[in-house]
Amino acid sequence: MPSMLDLVMETLTQHIGRDPEAVTPSTRLDQLDVDSLALLELLCTLEDEHNVRVPDEIGDIHGGLTLTEIADLLERAQPEALPGQQAPVDPVTAGGSVT
Amino acid sequence: MTTDAIAVTGIGLITPAGPDAATTWQRMLLGTSVAASDPELAGLRVTFSCRAREFDADAALGRALSWRLDRFVQMAVAAARQAITDARLDPVAWDPARVGVVVGASANSEGMGVAWNKLHSGRPQGIPPMTIPRASPNMAAGEVSLDLNIQGPGMSVSTACASGATALAVARDLLRAGTCDIVLAGGSDSATLPIAAGCFDKLRALSRRTSEPHAASRPFDADRDGFVLGEGAAMLVLERAQHARARHTPIHAYLAGAASTCDAYHPTASRPDGSGSARAIRLAVAQAGLAPEDIDHVNAHGTATRLNDLSEARALGTVFRTPPPVTAPKSVLGHAISGAGAIEAALTVLTLSHQTIPPTANLDRLDPDIDLDVVTKVPRQGRLRTAVSNSFGFGGQNTVLLFTAA
Known part of the structure; x- marks a missing residue:
């Protein structure tokens, strides 16, 4: 089963056309030139095609976050941890920001 | 207001006969139809069309741009790029406020179709956020402006099957009024969508010669029975002749x-x-x-x-x-x-x-x-x-x- 990070990276490359070589776990959204519209498309695609729950407050995601931090935020928003996956990581203590 | 002649200095073409002007022209000289069976129209009364099969939007524009554009917008942007190259124009060098864009467009949008499907299948949460900026008819002009840094008047015009020609007429007026020095004008449409085929067929406007698509479009022939849906875009660079001569660019013809x-x-x-x-x-x-x-x-x-x-x-x-x-x-x-x-x-x-x-x-x-x-x-x-x-x-x-x- 793909991890949340895998889904984020796959959607960015296959759906939103970002260069696969530039899409790494430590890449920030703004380094990929992902603007607010593309971010909305990313979240909607995750929700519609991969059944990822995207609550309204997830709008706190911004371009300064890495893909790992975004995946962690999304994992924390799921009703329960997906089988076989690590417990959610606190994005703040992990070095990210949710504001 | 000036009566100076209006020069055509650039042509960009995406058609079912080719992804550029040269290929399209050579195919036109053969005088044979490019209509063919169209699997996307399966189940409809009319199952053939003229698709621009050689136009690969991802290759022409890059996936990082093409993903958010409807097909009619992709074709308009690609044709506009061809046209300014042909006209020897450099968007970095021009005064963007003196350049305009006018594009004939309609409501044939694949993006809006996706949104309708989500809605009617009970998944409104799946409506793509980009639907409105992808599907709105004005976005052909909007995205051409964005792509080429054009900051003068930008608009789409809609006069149905005359839209692309009307766009050139509007562009002529912008040049004669002195509003712009250069106008990219043309039209774009992805009219081979199944919804368009279904609707035009119900009007009895389309040929139903499904057994021989290549023989279906026969203007002025005694046995004609309607048109064949196609798709494509053309963008032309128009400028006052004096402006074109001053920058020593070849003039293809004049819009008189x-x-x-x-x-x-x-x-x-x-x-x-x-x-x-x-x-x-x-x-x-x-x-x-x-x-x-x-x-x-x-x-x-x-x-x-x-x-x-x-x-x-x-x-x-x-x-x-x-x-x-x-x-x-x-x-x-x-x-x-x-x-x-x-x-x-x-x-x-x-x-x-x-x-x-x-x-x-x-x-x-x-x-x-x-x-x-x-x-x-x-x-x-x-x-x-x-x-x-x-x-x-x-x-x-x-x-x-x-x-x-x-």
Whole structure:
């Protein structure tokens, strides 16, 4: 089963056309030139095609976050941890920001 | 206001006959239709179309841009890039506030179709956020402006099947008013979508010759039974001739007349006597300071519907004592709706620059009620100084362009 990070990276490359070589776990959204519209498309695609729950407050995601931090935020928003996956990581203590 | 001639200095073309102007022109000279069976129309009454199969948006624009553009916008942006390259223009060097964009567009949107499907399948949460900026007809002009850093007037115009031609007429006015120094003008449409095919077929506008798609589009032929849906885009660079000469760029032809009229007669049918379109032809000829006998060629609207072809033939018979040689590009390319008028304008310019009229496909037996010299089977060369391009739309909206050779 793909991890949340895998889904984020796959959607960015296959759906939103970002260069696969530039899409790494430590890449920030703004380094990929992902603007607010593309971010909305990313979240909607995750929700519609991969059944990822995207609550309204997830709008706190911004371009300064890495893909790992975004995946962690999304994992924390799921009703329960997906089988076989690590417990959610606190994005703040992990070095990210949710504001 | 200036009366300086308007020069065509750049052409970009995406058509079912090729992904650029040179390929399209060579294919036009063969005089055979590119219509083919279309798997995406499976289940409909009409299962063939003229798709721009050689246009690969991801390759032309890059996936990082193409993902968020509807197909009609992708084609408009790609054609605009071709046109400015042809015109030797550099968006980094121009004054962006003095450049404009006018694009003929309609409501044929694959993006809106995706959203409808999500809604009707009970998944409104799956409606793509980009649906509105992808599908709105104005976004062809909007995305061309964004792509090429154009900051003057940007707009889409909609006069149905005349939209692409009307865009050139509006561009001419922007240049003559001194509002812009350069205008990219044209049209784009992805009219081969199943929803468009289903709707046009219910109007009985489409050919139902499903057993032989290549023979289906037959303007002016006695056995015609409707048009074939197509898709594509054309963008032309227009500028005042003085402006073009000052930057030493080659001029393909001049837009010497551009006239629009409305039939005010019927939602979809032209006036049977062709008087509305005849008036537009006369106005365009007069704007150019010419007389009907000065016109060497007519690029016809020529949809291959029974009503259009009769009405257009009568219009030509009214304006011209002896109508000049006619060709009908929709016989080869199908009907790209809002893109058609611009595509045919581009082909008319190429006809003048090559001094060659491309033939009409599938004209085996001229309708006995039509008295026209239609170029068929092989190209016809000759001295071509002037040419008219007709475009007529639902709503009775007619636009006629008149080009003169450079």
